[in-house]
Amino acid sequence: MPLSTKHLLGIKDITPGDIDLIFKTADNFKQILNRPIKKVPSLRDVTITNVFFENSTRTKISFELAEKRLSADVVNFSSSSSSVKKGETLIDTVNNILAMKVDMVVMRHPAPGACQFLSEHIPAAIINAGDGTHEHPTQALLDAYSIREKLGDVKGKKIVIVGDILHSRVALSNIFCLIKLGAKVRVCGPPTLIPKYIHHLGVEVSYNLRESLEWCDIANMLRIQLERQDDRYFPSLREYSLQYGLTMEILNSLKKEIVVMHPGPINRGVEISSEVADSEQAIILNQVENGVAVRMAVLYLLAGKKLEE
């Protein structure tokens, strides 16, 4: 069965069957990534451009590595050094890139919906690498994949997502993905950073970190998205950290051992202490490693879909 979609715009639009197919494909690529020769010819003659209108370290490198390991031709574009600064529209920019015979576009953009918009106007497969506060589907896929790898299955597992839920595309994509896979999801953070109607998505809401940690199997600790905040949502980072920061002291005082996740970039000493981030319980670098295999799977499956047409 192929994917049910031509683009990966968000987890909201894909089916549990799509996620399962992506995971099984990623399992194969993960094996290849552990071999001495990590490259396969699957996407030879496919040209992919990574269009980044927002800063990124791991997502950009991860996509680029995934593309190169599939033998695709890769072109990178970053808005800071482009004609966007000269007043060009998004559609014009991307159409100019496509005129050079590009097959797929991986895009990060500060505006929610930018990838959806592009997919309606442009004849290439679009992969959303983060659209503002909206979705970050490959991050959610690699997070769920890492949970499956660590605990055997996602179904029935209890996951708490802690932090700035209001401004986090990682939170929203994770919620859609984990619920589709049958997990129990809770969000936890200060009331000002939790959207009012979020329970309609099928998640529990808690403002109490300790109680949520006692409840969960996995805690996914998110960064405060200061760059997206135009208001003061809590008195100070120090106070946030005292109430919602994960320390070794809290972890060791729990009745069971939980798994700790973080999408990065980490703000050590704010949402997570250095000790916790570097501890045995944290799977943060496994998440990064799995990111390449999961992105290879997404690129491979979407390219196949395009070739079928």
Ligand code: NCD
């Ligand atoms: C996240 C993002 O960009 O949304 N980072 C990432 O992709 N690994 C999370 C964040 O910026 O905090």
